[in-house]
Amino acid sequence: MDKLGIAFAMLGMAIASFLPGWGSAKGVGMAGQSAAAAVTEDPDIFSKVLILQLLPGTQGIYGLLIAFMTMSQLGLFGVPAEVSLAKGLAYLAACLPIGIVGLFSAIHQAKVSIASINLLAKRPDQLSKGMVMPALVETYAILALLISLLSVINVGKIAI
């Protein structure tokens, strides 16, 4: 049963790194196509659209952070910790918020980023407005990160 505990915890770690990473890769790729189009039409806009392209990339970083925290809690960098089945499932559950929210928020943020790139390409003076709109989508990725982070840190303290 102890082996199953570590396996579930590792599954959680994989989800935390895989799903948001997938979403971010897709999101940055989508926004990148739009950014390249904007630069084709107006090369001076490069620095502005680059920021918008990068915004959907943050979810992948959040996922990576949670995956590292989980690995650290499991003692994968030093002495491996004892992980019961219940604790393993708890680690898995702790990783799910950033895994799922990270995936979907990255893709939705990319769509808003593309819309903002279109806005900037037509009205280059509207950078701040164009930044705020995709940044709002980030809120939900940050909330999920917070929940996952607090959960992963505190699972080890629970006596299960």
Place this chain on the structure above:
Amino acid sequence: MPEDYIYAVTRIHIRERNLLNGADIDALSSAKSFSEALSLLAAKGWETQLVSGGDTEALINTEYEKTWALIAEAAGQVEELNIFRRTRDFHNLKAAIKLTYTGEPSHSRARYFLDYGLTPTERIIQAADNREFSLLPDYLAKAGKEAWEALVNTGNGQLCEIVIDRAALEDLDREGKASGNPLIRRYATFTVDTANIKAAARCHLLSRGCKFLEHVVAEGGSLNRKGLIDAALGDGYEIGKFLSGTPYEGAASTESSGAFERWRNDELIRMIRPQAKAYSGVEPLAAYILARENEIAMARLILSSKAVGLSESAVKERLGLTYV
């Protein structure tokens, strides 16, 4: 796939800044002279240096070509947009047959043909010159043979045009129905239906008989073909009654061909306008092609009217909504 053509769509949206908007069309139609109208178009990036005297054909063709060049550059070959390119093939077929019949020398033919068709222009010309229409793809071969025979047997260029126009509409209908894209399907049905309504109304005004109507009204679309033909053979109100309860009810209240054209263009623009906010997919590309065709047609109308000194009000009757 919803994430397709993001690059192309962004480029198209940026280029939409250069489309003529309502204010531009008003300014153009209010221009005091042909040359003032040309200056306004030049400010919007139109190649007005191509205009020689009052002949705007080179300018108009160049603007059409620019649209397709941009689509080809940004999106490459998009199979779903071939439906628009096939229309150009039918135009080229019509030109090739007429030029062969009139014996126009090859060196002066180029300006009659449109680039970016699906079938190479050279092949269409070769087929017409040698009367070997079997060289052409199926969708052109039958129409080409029939149009040539109609022209040779009657010497009537209009009959040749009717044969090809009808074949083009029926091909558009088939391709539209086969397309998985809702906007393209809707556009094809709308185009076939409105062309049939226009043909039926014109035949009614000219008191044409049933046989002629059956010749010009294309099969396909969403309207009952027999019902439309019967309505055209009836009194002046029959077409209106036939259209009531259909999506084309608004066409019945138009009182002239100019008003009908305006209604038709406005409906088309309303159909494609939501695409101005889409971030990906084929639909915004199709909408841009149609928006460009609409603005080029408007500019052509205005320039022609300025060249012959037509009144501003007569032109404005035909000018409707713009995409941006």
